[in-house]
Amino acid sequence: MTAHTFKLPDLGEGLTESEVLNWKIKVGEHVALNQIIAEVETAKAVVELPSPFAGFVQALHATEGETVQVGGPLVTFDQEPGGSGEQPAAPDSAQQEQSKAGERTPTLVGYGAPADTGNRPKRKARGSRNPEAVPAPAPAASAPVASQPADGPGTHEREQHAVTRCTPPVRKLARDHGVDISALAGSGEDGLVLRRDVQQAIDSAGASTPAAKDSESMSPPDADRHVKITAVRRATAKAMVQSAFTAPHATEFLTVDVTESMELLERMRSHRLLKNLKLNITTLAALVVTRLLKTYPALNSTWDEKADEIIEFGSVNLGMAVASDRGLLVPVLKNAQAKTLPVLAAELSGIILQGREGTLSPAQLTGGTFSITNVGVFGVDAGTPILPPGQAGILALGQVKRRPWEYQDQVALRHTMTLALSFDHRVVDGKEASEFLAGVGSVLEDPGMMNIFI
Template sequence: MITDFRLPDLGEGLPEAEIVQWLVAQGDEVALNQAIAEVETAKAVVELPSPFAGTVAALRHDAGDVVAVGEVLVSFDVGGDAEQPGADAERREPNLVGYGAAPRAAGRPQRRSRGEARAGATDTAVREAAPHDAIAVSEPERELRERPRSTPPVRKLAKDLGVDLDLVAASGVTGIITRDDVEAYAERTTTTTSVSNEREERIPIRGVRKHTADAMVRSAFTAPHASTFLTVDVTATVALVEGLRADRRYAEHRIGIMAVAAKAVCLALTRNPDLNSSWDEAAGEIVRRRYVNLGIAAATDRGLVVPSVKDAERMTLLELADAIRALAETARAGKASSVELSGGTFSITNFGVFGVDAGTPILVPGEAGILGLGAVRRQPWEFEGQIALRDVLTLSLSFDHRLVDGAEAARFLTDVGDVLREPGRAMVLA
């Protein structure tokens, strides 16, 4: 019996996903919950589990195709009486919400690489065309067809640079192709080939970049943005961070200015709750949260994402530092979950890492404020009635003027600045 599997709602409310690679081929035997494909949504690259046990009858789309939720992705032969494809699919198909397949049990079919999948599909087609002939594929040929091992972000980088991963050699002992391998290959080929006559390049708008653009436009034209700035002497905070990093008891937590600023934000939000609220247009209500899900803007190969640290107000400085680092690493690897990428109440963006002093960040939709951290600069500053070299940074606050007036925005920014100027004040504010 042939049964169609339609692309499910992955729990993000997103209408489509791009097939990064197939992990199976036509004719493969698959087990229930075995990963059959990697798909990229507007937020992350995830593995798609099979809702059936059976044989892959047909792959309905190629790698690189953008598939709408509800569209037929793959057809399975699940045994039993024959029937028309898709006749009973919706009744049988489970409602898949969430990511990934269940752990593979012993004896289940092993996942195949994309190269093996292509080879398997070709072999099946040849056998169908000549069913009475035995087609032999040598091991060297199979090795040549096998897709090089790499991570989804590296494959995305290779695609953006026009690099064929089959031609890239892995430099490390693990045999995994890295970003450096791809970039080095792209640089070599660029310098050894003639300059293209094409004066323009067209890049499809999809994935994270499309989602981010839609969110920013929605935010800019829905919430009336206003901004305010404060330049702060953070010499004491820099000394605190350096001292904690030098202390063997805390060195592994890798505490930085971002973690201290995050703690300062959590404390300031308790004193200025309108910055931690949202505007519910449909209900005609202001929703004031008594918890802080702190969004951390992260620049990735696939675009800007803002995962959030849940219940950040309950965390110590060490816990915040660990959570922020783990969240950023997960986001940059393209593995952040839908839970991590939603539900934020206030956000921080650190454009100081790019050498920028100040800016006017756009609000994350549904949030009343976002704080930008500028670069820490050593410069002359008034200190105790004299001019001295001090560590200084600028705070940039954008806020929704429907929810927050200028006075409260100023109080919030001053509270954050006070903690960064004198970290001991956190003991008083807490």
């Protein structure tokens, strides 16, 4: 039988490479069609790869942690154990029918459909399909292959993955620090193992273990630490350099009294219909921004150099910057201008949580037209945000802080916040940017003004 080599497909948005996080299979194991064989990390998300073939694993062409280019070999499959040429089990009638029609494999992103054999399979009656006869798994081939040994590091973790619930970044953290994740009691919902569970196990081991003491004695206290550049970090760096040296940035700042907005949010959080929603100043700012962009379309546009035109987008696809263990991610909430405050709050909370857990898909990280970043969650008053490539505006929210402030001709302690708007000066003039920023500030100072400005 002819062996089949599965090559890394294009996982979307023109991504050129992926890092193999962990294998779900090993050499010699039988794999069913569409069985998950590996988790790979792209510049945008962690993706599970299904197998396009059914058969025995003959070779793994990459190790865990290795970066593979799109089109590079990942796995070689054979219909026979070890590729030894043994006679396979007799196929049933459904398999014989399929073989007459020519070999059929599922089409993945980056792969074309199978070549037309000129024969069309006969149409079968509904309910006539039999389960595929799967040969029993055979032991791994004795010949050396370019893969991790079946009993090597990481095998136990793969065996336990089926019964241990956790996200890919958490599992990677456990593997990097030698923590047996199957031995941890998850503190999340339904026993989900969270990052804090793994971190607690790492801290409890501490420097008291012999390995840690040996490491400390062998390494100088101030030794340099070499950190591998991840796919997300590399993509972020490339995007920031491209943006900084392509679009002429300009930034304006405005500090506003948001006391009334904070009081409004407190009242809404206590309402019986809204009490389960995560309502905060970011949610309210997102609502104001998405509505106000209809009045200032230049900030929801892009400069198209090749077409020699400015494209003003019909919808607001709101990007929300999220700090994750994998680096800075900007998940996008599509058609945000049409969502009510409760829907906006629920969906923003959802994509932010997905970003922190590393479960966003590539499609959720593309297509943004305007972005918001909240630097205030880190205790920062203000910052100068860099535009995401292709966007004309980004708004940074500073921390809400009580300060002495002029209020009704007196000095009082008020909740204040600094807004910073960066914009592409090729597309947006200073007048438009100033009016937009002042409009956002006016509504946050007095939420009752929303009907006037929006």
